[in-house]
Amino acid sequence: MNIVVLVKQVPDTYSERKLTDADFTLDRDAADAVLDEINERAVEEALLIKERDGGEVTVVSMGPDRTTDAIRKALSMGADKAVHLNDAALHGSCAVQTAKALAKVIGAVEGVDLIITGNEATDGRTGAIPAMIAEVLGLPALTHARKVEIADGTVKIERETADEGLTFAEAALPAVVSVNEKINEPRYPSFKGIMAAKKKPVTTLTLADAGIDASEVGLANATSSVVEAAPKPPRSGGQKVTDEGDGGSKIVEYLVSQKLV
Ligand SMILES: Cc1cc2nc3c(=O)[nH]c(=O)nc-3n(C[C@H](O)[C@H](O)[C@H](O)COP(=O)(O)OP(=O)(O)OC[C@H]3O[C@@H](n4cnc5c(N)ncnc54)[C@H](O)[C@@H]3O)c2cc1C
Incomplete structure (x- = not known):
């Protein structure tokens, strides 16, 4: 099995994350950067499959210079090699451009x-990149997997939907699979790793x-752009309901006023 895992370096959720004032792209210097936790799980799943069925795990990432830290983490978990797409002209690329660029790298x-x-x-x-890449490469997309099984040239996934329970999907390989946070517990890199x-x-x-034309990527050529951004307003204190024998009706009135019932 030759597996490609897509990993993205993201601002640490524990640090303050913000967009730049100039063009509303991510202010990468404002926050510590880490390998996205969901991508640690994606790497783990690839390693589990490799340990069972053999093969090779290639990590692919698009990002600026310091993305190498995230790539090294994936390699220290056990991935075999990596491809890093890094070019200043990629700055501010939208999701469509990112998917096309990553698809080009995967295709090679x-x-x-x-x-x-x-x-x-x-x-x-x-949450669009996996399906977009599948579309560009003409491959099946199995998304939001919480369990993945590979057998006889097919991939089967268990997919959890918010309200309706589970769906089971299957596709012939090669395919794109996106995983959710329930898929596994990622391993810690060992000293040896x-x-x-x-x-x-x-x-x-x-x-x-x-082989990507610069006119196909970057902020100036993006298919969508952020035109305004504002910090989330602080939470208000909420509304207190004092029960004077009519607490129940007051709560119902409140829920109706908020269109919650
Ligand atoms: C209008 C607009 C402006 C944007 N501006 C910025 C910006 O300034 N800076 C910025 O970082 N992002 C920006 N983005 C998001 C940018 O498009 C994304 O980096 C990229 O499109 C991936 O989308 P996502 O992060 O929403 O991925 P999702 O679809 O949410 O990611 C799903 C999975 O796809 C894979 N993946 C996603 N991106 C990468 C990558 N770069 N390399 C390898 N694997 C990847 C990972 O496995 C990831 O877990 C912008 C998006 C839009 C729509």
């Missing part, structure tokens, strides 16, 4: 059977190396 990795992604990045949060990661191959590609 030989004999890919399975592409594993997180279901949603904690910064951009479009951290040392080994330093020697694992990381191929850095510019747009030209990847």
Whole structure:
């Protein structure tokens, strides 16, 4: 099994995250950067499959220079090699451009059977990249998996929906699978893994190396752009209902006024 795992470096959710005033793109210097937790789970799932069925795990990431830290973490968990798409012209790329660029990089990795992604990045949060990549590459997309099984050239997933229970989906390989936070518990990199990661191959590609035209990416050519951003208003103190024998009706009145019933 040749598995590609898509990993994104994101601002640590524990640090203050903000957009730049100039163009509303992510202010990457304002926050510590980490490998997105959902991508640790994506890497873990790829490693579990490799440990069972053999093969190779290639990590692919698009991001600026410091993305190498996230890539090294994935390699120290046990991934075999990595491809890093890094070019200043990618700054501010929208989801569509990102998906097309990543699809181009994945297309150049030989004999890919399975592409594993997180279901949603904690910064951009479009939750659209896995399906878009599947569309560009003409592959089936199995999304929001909480369990993945590979057998006889097919991938089967268990998918949890918010209210309705579980759905079971199946597709022939190669396919794109996005995983949710219930898929597994990612391993911690061992000391041996951290040392080994330093020697694992990381191929850095510019747009030209990847065969991507600069006019297809970047803020100026994005299919959508952020035109305004404002911090979330602080939570109000809420409304106190004093029970003077009519507490029940007051609560119902409140719920009706908020259109909650
Ligand atoms: C209008 C607009 C402006 C934006 N501006 C910025 C910006 O300034 N800075 C910014 O960081 N993002 C920005 N984004 C989001 C940007 O498009 C995303 O980085 C990119 O499109 C991925 O989308 P997402 O983060 O919502 O991914 P999702 O679809 O939520 O991510 C799902 C999974 O896809 C994979 N994935 C996503 N992105 C990458 C990547 N870069 N490399 C490898 N795997 C990946 C991961 O496995 C991830 O778990 C913007 C998005 C929009 C719509």
